[in-house]
Amino acid sequence: xxxxxxxxxxxxxxxxxxxxxxxxxxxxxxxxxxxxxxxxxxxxxxxxxxxxxxxxxxxxxxxxxxxxxxxxxxxxxxxxxxxxxxxxxxxxxxxxxxxxxxxxxxxxxxxxxxxxxxxxxxxxxxxxxxxxxxxxxxxxxxxxxxxxxxxxxxxxxxxxxxxxxxxxxxxxxxxxxxxxxxxxxxxxxxxxxxxxxxxxxxxxxxxxxxxxxxxxxxxxxxxxxxxxxxxxxxxxxxxxxxxxxxxxxxxxxxxxxxxxxxxxxxxxxxxxxxxxxxxxxxxxxxxxxxxxxxxxxxxxxxxxxxxxxxxxxxxxxxxxxxxxxxxxxxxxxxxxxxxxxxxxxxxxxxxxxxxxxxxxxxxxxxxxxxxxxxxxxxxxxxxxxxxxxxxxxxxxxxxxxxxxxxxxxxxxxxx
Amino acid sequence: xxxxxxxxxxxxxxxxxxxxxxxxxxxxxxxxxxxxxxxxxxxxxxxxxxxxxxxxxxxxxxxxxxxxxxxxxxxxxxxxxxxxxxxxxxxxxxxxxxxxxxxxxxxxxxxxxxxxxxxxxxxxxxxxxxxxxxxxxxxxxxxxxxxxxxxxxxxxxxxxxxxxxxxxxxxxxxxxxxxxxxxxxxxxxxxxxxxxxxxxxxxxxxxxxxxxxxxxxxxxxxxxxxxxxxxxxxxxxxxxxxxxxxxxxxxxxxxxxxxxxxxxxxxxxxxxxxxxxxxxxxxxxxxxxxxxxxxxxxxxxxxxxxxxxxxxxxxxxxxxxxxxxxxxxxxxxxxxxxxxxxxxxxxxxxxxxxxxxxxxxxxx
Numbered sequence: 001x002x003x004x005x006x007x008x009x010x011x012x013x014x015x016x017x018x019x020x021x022x023x024x025x026x027x028x029x030x031x032x033x034x035x036x037x038x039x040x041x042x043x044x045x046x047x048x049x050x051x052x053x054x055x056x057x058x059x060x061x062x063x064x065x066x067x068x069x070x071x072x073x074x075x076x077x078x079x080x081x082x083x084x085x086x087x088x089x090x091x092x093x094x095x096x097x098x099x100x101x102x103x104x105x106x107x108x109x110x111x112x113x114x115x116x117x118x119x120x121x122x123x124x125x126x127x128x129x130x131x132x133x134x135x136x137x138x139x140x141x142x143x144x145x146x147x148x149x150x151x152x153x154x155x156x157x158x159x160x161x162x163x164x165x166x167x168x169x170x171x172x173x174x175x176x177x178x179x180x181x182x183x184x185x186x187x188x189x190x191x192x193x194x195x196x197x198x199x200x201x202x203x204x205x206x207x208x209x210x211x212x213x214x215x216x217x218x219x220x221x222x223x224x225x226x227x228x229x230x231x232x233x234x235x236x237x238x239x240x241x242x243x244x245x246x247x248x249x250x251x252x253x254x255x256x257x258x259x260x261x262x263x264x265x266x267x268x269x270x271x272x273x274x275x276x277x278x279x280x281x282x283x284x285x286x287x288x289x290x291x292x293x294x295x296x297x298x299x300x301x302x303x304x305x306x307x308x309x310x311x312x313x314x315x316x317x318x319x320x321x322x323x324x325x326x327x328x329x330x331x332x333x334x335x336x337x338x339x340x341x342x343x344x345x346x347x348x349x350x351x352x353x354x355x356x357x358x359x360x361x362x363x364x365x366x367x368x369x370x371x372x373x374x375x376x377x378x379x380x381x382x383x384x385x386x387x388x389x390x391x392x393x394x395x396x397x398x399x400x401x402x403x404x405x406x407x408x409x410x411x412x413x414x415x
Numbered sequence: 416x417x418x419x420x421x422x423x424x425x426x427x428x429x430x431x432x433x434x435x436x437x438x439x440x441x442x443x444x445x446x447x448x449x450x451x452x453x454x455x456x457x458x459x460x461x462x463x464x465x466x467x468x469x470x471x472x473x474x475x476x477x478x479x480x481x482x483x484x485x486x487x488x489x490x491x492x493x494x495x496x497x498x499x500x501x502x503x504x505x506x507x508x509x510x511x512x513x514x515x516x517x518x519x520x521x522x523x524x525x526x527x528x529x530x531x532x533x534x535x536x537x538x539x540x541x542x543x544x545x546x547x548x549x550x551x552x553x554x555x556x557x558x559x560x561x562x563x564x565x566x567x568x569x570x571x572x573x574x575x576x577x578x579x580x581x582x583x584x585x586x587x588x589x590x591x592x593x594x595x596x597x598x599x600x601x602x603x604x605x606x607x608x609x610x611x612x613x614x615x616x617x618x619x620x621x622x623x624x625x626x627x628x629x630x631x632x633x634x635x636x637x638x639x640x641x642x643x644x645x646x647x648x649x650x651x652x653x654x655x656x657x658x659x660x661x662x663x664x665x666x667x668x669x670x671x672x673x674x675x676x677x678x679x680x681x682x683x684x685x686x687x688x689x690x691x692x693x694x695x696x697x698x699x700x701x702x703x704x705x706x707x708x709x710x711x712x713x714x715x716x717x718x719x720x721x722x723x724x725x726x727x728x729x730x731x732x733x734x735x736x737x738x739x740x741x742x743x744x745x746x747x748x749x750x751x752x753x754x755x756x757x758x759x760x761x762x763x764x765x766x767x768x769x770x771x772x773x774x775x776x777x778x779x
Contacts, residue, residue: 001418002425003485005712008416080417300728301647303551304771319733322726323705326712330419330704347701396694403693406700407677414688 011081018085021047022092030093033224034380038216040179041096041224049131052102079267079332083274087325090278094384095224097275098171102126105268106134106176109185109201112264113244122203125181133175133182137167137204137230144169145397147187148196152232154188154242161202161242163188163210163235171391173228174213177206184230185243194248201243210235221383268392269345270331273352276388277328280321280356283363283381287314290367310366317359324351343405346398353389353398360385419708421489425482428469429489435464436497444498447619448762453504454619459536461505466490467512468532470779475516475528484652484714487779488659492707495663499766500619502660506777507576510541511585513652513778514596518644523598541585541596542572542625543775552587552594552646552774557627559588559595565631566590566597568605572625574776578608579623585638586627587646587775594646596638605630616765647724649778651717654727656777658710658734661770662703665738668745668763669699676748686748695744702737709733714779735770742767 152165471477
C-alpha cells in the first residue's frame, strides 16, 4: 500500500451520517447542555443507540461473537474509521459525544484482556433494546497519573471478590451504573505490596450492592458528560469477573494485567486525539467564517511582509491541526495494520492535546469580544478542549512515554 | 485509502540516498562549510543517483516515477539529513528541469529535458529571489518587456546558486505584472554575474547576485510559450521540497542531540534521564513526524494533480518553524559544546534559519 491520503468511500459515508447527527442533533443543543450541567442528552443518546447497538462503532467491535481478531482482519479500517467518526461527533459537541451509549472504555478493556466467554457475557448488553454504557474506573483521590498508587483493594472470599475503595473521575460512571444496565471496569489491587503486578481489572455491573455513585464533578467543560465518584463498600462480585489472570506475577514475569490496561491506551489515545481535533476543526472553521464575514480571507503563500497577525495565527492553527490529525491517522492506521503503535499513540495524543488547547485559546483572543462571549461557541470549545490534554494520560505522561520509547529507557531509567 | 507506507521502490530509493548521505555527505560537510567550497566529487556522485531523471517522464528521457513528488520528498529528506548546502547543490539542475517539465511547451521539453538524464552534472541555474526585504515571487521587480520578436529583461536577482559556472539560466521576471520565466544563455549581452554572496549558512554552496541590464532573448525563450507559467504551481513544488529538506535537517539535529544526551553525564547520570531534556527530545520527535506527514500529504496532492497551495504553504511554514526549533534545542542540549564549531549543531541552526528565505531554491 503506497503513501495515500484519500479517505475511503466507506468512511466518507459513515462520516456524512455522523455529520448529520452533529449538525442536526448535537449543535443545536450544545449550548443548552453546557449551561445545564449533568442533564442527560437523551435526544442524542436515543438517536445514536439504534446505530451503535446494531453496528458497534465506538469501541466494542469485538462484542458480537468473541472472535475479535478475525473480525479485525476482515475490516482493515476499523480504527481509521472510528477516529473519523469521533472527530465528526466532537465537532458537533464533545460533551454529548462523551455520552455516546455503548461499551466505550469498559468494553475496550474487556475486549483487550477478557476471555471469549467473558466477552460474550459482559458485552451482549451493548446490543440490547435500551442504551447501556461501559466505563473505566482507575483514578483515585491520591492516584492520578501514578496509577500504581491506587489503594482500592480486591480480597478473595471463596467464589467472590470483595472490593473496597473510592474511585474518582470516572467518565460516564453515572450513565453506566445508574442510568442503564451497564458496567464499570474497576482497577483494584489484590496485593498492595506487589505494586503494578498486583493491579487487576474487575467488571462491576450496575446494581451491585455496595457500589454507589457519590458525586458528579462540576467541571470547566464537557458538562454534558458525567465525571463520577464511585464508592465501593464491601462490594461483592463473582470470582470470574476478574479480567486476565488472578495471579500476582512478579515484574520479571511480565505484569500481564497492568500491561493489558496500558495496551488499551494504544487504542484509546488516538480516539481522544481525534475528539480533540474535532473541537479544533470546529473552532478554525468558526474563526474563518467570522473573519470572512468581515471580508478577511487567508492569503496562503503571500509573503510575510504582507500578512496580518490574524492571518499568520490562523495559518499556524491550520498547520498544527493538520499535523496533529495526520499523526492521529497514522497511529490508528498502524493499529489497523496490526503494528505496535505505542509510540505513535502517545505522539498524537501530545500533539492533539497541545494543538486543540492552543487553537481554542487563540481563537478566543482573535475574536475578541465575540470570542469571550457566551453568545458564541468559541469560549465553550476552549473549555471543552482542555480535558483532552488531561484525560487518557496527560500531555506530560505521554511525553514521558514518547521519551522512554525514543531513548530506549525503562520507567526506572526515566522517571 | 489512507496509508503511510512508501512503496518498495520508494523505500529502496530512500535507503540508497540515506547511505549516500551517511557515507559521502556527512564525511565532507563540515570541511566544505569551513572552506566555502563545494566538494564536486560528492555533488557529482549525488547527481548520478539519478533522482531528477527518475521524476522526468520516459518520453523525455527519464524514468517516469508514478509518484514523483512523494518520492522526491522521501529523497530530499535524506539529502537534507546529509547536509543542506550539498543537498541544494545536487538539486540545482531541478530548478531548471522541473519548471520546464511542469510549464514548458512540448518543444521546450523535447529540447531541454533529455540532457537532465545525462551522467554529467548539467551547468544550469535559476534566478527567482530579489535582494530586497519586500521580495514577493508573485510581484517581481525584475521586468520583461516584449519588443517585437524579443523580450527585454531588466532587474537584479540574488541567491542564484552556481551562477558563476552556469551555461543556461532560468530567469523569473514580471511581464505585465505576471511572473514569467525566460531561458537565457550564458554570455547574453547585459547579463552580469555579480560577486559571490556571503551568507549565514549553507556556505559551501556558492550563490551570486545577477544583474540584468536590458538582456534580449527571443520570444521562444519564454517558458510555456504563449500560455506562460503558473508561478504558484512551481512554488508549490518548491515549498514541499524545502519542507522535506527541513525535515531531514531536523532529524539529523534531533538524532545527534539524542545520542549526546544519552552519553553526557551530569550529576551522576546521563542528562537524557532528566525530564527537562527528555521532554525536549520527545517534542522534537513529535514535531518532526508531524511535519513529515504534512509534507507527504502536500506532495501526494501535487502528484494527484490537485490544487494544493494551502497544504504546501502550511507544510513549509510549519517546517521552517519546526527545523529552527529542533536545531535550536539541539544546540541547547549540547550546551557550551553546541556553540562550538567542532560539533555540527551550530551549523544546523544556521542552516535551519535559511529555510524561510530559500523561495524557489529547491524543487521536487
